[in-house]
Amino acid sequence: MLDQPDIIAAIATPPGRGGVGIVRISGKNLTSLARIILGKLPEPRHAQLSQFLDVHGKIIDQGIALYFPAPNSYTGEDVLELQGHGGPAIMNLLLNQCLACGARMAQPGEFTLRAYLNEKIDLVQAESVADIIEASTSEAARCAVRSLQGRFSTTIDELVRSLTTLRMFIEATLDFPDEEIEGLHDEEVREKLDAISQQFERILSSAHQGNLLQEGIKVVLVGAPNVGKSSLLNQLAEDDVAIVTEIPGTTRDSIQKLITIAGVPIHVIDTAGLRETTDIVEQKGIERTQAVVKDADILIRLIDCSCHAPGEDSEILQAFSIDKPHITIFNKIDLTSQTPGIETNEHAVKVYLSAKTGAGVDLLREQILRAAGWQTGQTGEGLFMARQRHLEALEATRNHLNTAWKYSNSESEWELLAEELRLAQDALSSITGHFTADDLLGEIFSNFCIGK
Structure with a gap:
C-alpha cells in the first residue's frame, strides 16, 4: 500500500477554455479540506451542487462536487472532484485554494501511480490509461480500452500460472528424487513446455500487432527530384498536404502527415529530392532526409518509370543502409502503358502506380501494412496495446523458453531447466508490475499528463 499521507491536487481537464473544468484531489481524510472549500463533506458518490469558497468564505465558482471515499475510488484513497466552469482563471483560483488548504501539486501521472501502488490496477492497466489519452486512431483507442479492462494482464497471468505449475512439478522432482510423482517424465515435460510455448507465441503475435497501433509506423518517401513523392503523400493523405509543381527541388524540407490504414497510424514523411546541388537550402533539406531515414520503419523509394534508366538511382540507394523493409515504387504509369500491379520476390517489393491519378495506391497501402508485419486478417478484439518495454520483456521470455527447451x-x-523457467516467469511478471524496479516506475509515470 502507498505510504504517503499527503494530499495531492491538480486540474484534470486540458489547458484552455471549456464548458467544464475539473480539479481532482486525492489523499487520506479530505474532511477538513472539503469543509473549508464546500462547507461540508459531500455525501459519497452523489453529485452535489455546491459553492466553491476561498479562505475568506467568498465564492470562487459554483459547480458539482463528487466525493469517493477510500478504498472505492480511482486511486484507492479518498478522492474529491470539483467540477466548475472551464475557464483558466477559475480553475487556477480553485486549485490554489486546494493548495492553501494543505494539498500539494500532483506530479505527472501521480493519481494513476497511486492507483497502481494501492493495487487498484496493475502496471499494464496503468499504462493503458495514457495510451487511451494518446491514441491517434479509433482502433488504437479500442485496443487500449481492452488493456485497461485487463485483457492483456489476464493472458499474461494465465501464462505465468502455466509456468508456475510446470516449475512446481520439476522442482518437486528435484527436491524429492526418491518420491514417485505421477505424470512427470521427460516426454510429458516437453509436452507441457510445448503447450506453454504455443500459448506464448499467440500472446507475442497479438502484442506485436498492438504495438503497431500504439507506436504507429514511420514511412519515409525517398527519391530523386520530381519523381512524385509529394504527389504520393497527397494521395495517401487524401489531401493537398504538400506543394506539387513541375519544378525539381520544390520540396526543400521534410513534411510529415499522420494517416490511417486499416486503423493503423502511419506517419508518412515526404523528403527533399536527392541529387547533387549547390543550393544551400536544398542541401540542408537533403541532410534532413538522411536524418529521418535513419529513424524510418519502412523506406519507400520512388522512381519515375516514364524516363527511368537502369542504375540511374544507384547513388540514392548507396546513400542509405537498406537494412530495413523497403518498397520500390515505379510511379507515373499514367504516362506509360504499364498497368497497376505488384512484383514481389524474397529480396524486393515493386509497386507500379500513378500518384497523379491514384491508380495502384491501394496496392501500396496493403504493402505498407505487410512490410510492417500487420496481419490484416486478425480481428482487433484479440489485440493488446503493447509498449516497447512489453515487447522487450516478451523477447526475454522467448529466449528463456528456447533455452529451457x-x-x-x-x-x-x-x-537448469527450472532456472530458465523461473527467469521466463520473472520477465513476464515485470509486464504487469509484480516485479518492477522503482526507476522504471518513475520513467513510465513521468510521461503521463498532470491530473491523471
Missing part, C-alpha cells in the same frame, strides 16, 4: 531432454539438466 535445450535442458528438457535430460533429467540431469532439470535444475
Whole structure:
C-alpha cells in the first residue's frame, strides 16, 4: 500500500477554455479540506451542487462536487472532484485554494501511480490509461480500452500460472528424487513446455500487432527530384498536404502527415529530392532526409518509370543502409502503358502506380501494412496495446523458453531447466508490475499528463 499521507491536487481537464473544468484531489481524510472549500463533506458518490469558497468564505465558482471515499475510488484513497466552469482563471483560483488548504501539486501521472501502488490496477492497466489519452486512431483507442479492462494482464497471468505449475512439478522432482510423482517424465515435460510455448507465441503475435497501433509506423518517401513523392503523400493523405509543381527541388524540407490504414497510424514523411546541388537550402533539406531515414520503419523509394534508366538511382540507394523493409515504387504509369500491379520476390517489393491519378495506391497501402508485419486478417478484439518495454520483456521470455527447451531432454539438466523457467516467469511478471524496479516506475509515470 502507498505510504504517503499527503494530499495531492491538480486540474484534470486540458489547458484552455471549456464548458467544464475539473480539479481532482486525492489523499487520506479530505474532511477538513472539503469543509473549508464546500462547507461540508459531500455525501459519497452523489453529485452535489455546491459553492466553491476561498479562505475568506467568498465564492470562487459554483459547480458539482463528487466525493469517493477510500478504498472505492480511482486511486484507492479518498478522492474529491470539483467540477466548475472551464475557464483558466477559475480553475487556477480553485486549485490554489486546494493548495492553501494543505494539498500539494500532483506530479505527472501521480493519481494513476497511486492507483497502481494501492493495487487498484496493475502496471499494464496503468499504462493503458495514457495510451487511451494518446491514441491517434479509433482502433488504437479500442485496443487500449481492452488493456485497461485487463485483457492483456489476464493472458499474461494465465501464462505465468502455466509456468508456475510446470516449475512446481520439476522442482518437486528435484527436491524429492526418491518420491514417485505421477505424470512427470521427460516426454510429458516437453509436452507441457510445448503447450506453454504455443500459448506464448499467440500472446507475442497479438502484442506485436498492438504495438503497431500504439507506436504507429514511420514511412519515409525517398527519391530523386520530381519523381512524385509529394504527389504520393497527397494521395495517401487524401489531401493537398504538400506543394506539387513541375519544378525539381520544390520540396526543400521534410513534411510529415499522420494517416490511417486499416486503423493503423502511419506517419508518412515526404523528403527533399536527392541529387547533387549547390543550393544551400536544398542541401540542408537533403541532410534532413538522411536524418529521418535513419529513424524510418519502412523506406519507400520512388522512381519515375516514364524516363527511368537502369542504375540511374544507384547513388540514392548507396546513400542509405537498406537494412530495413523497403518498397520500390515505379510511379507515373499514367504516362506509360504499364498497368497497376505488384512484383514481389524474397529480396524486393515493386509497386507500379500513378500518384497523379491514384491508380495502384491501394496496392501500396496493403504493402505498407505487410512490410510492417500487420496481419490484416486478425480481428482487433484479440489485440493488446503493447509498449516497447512489453515487447522487450516478451523477447526475454522467448529466449528463456528456447533455452529451457535445450535442458528438457535430460533429467540431469532439470535444475537448469527450472532456472530458465523461473527467469521466463520473472520477465513476464515485470509486464504487469509484480516485479518492477522503482526507476522504471518513475520513467513510465513521468510521461503521463498532470491530473491523471
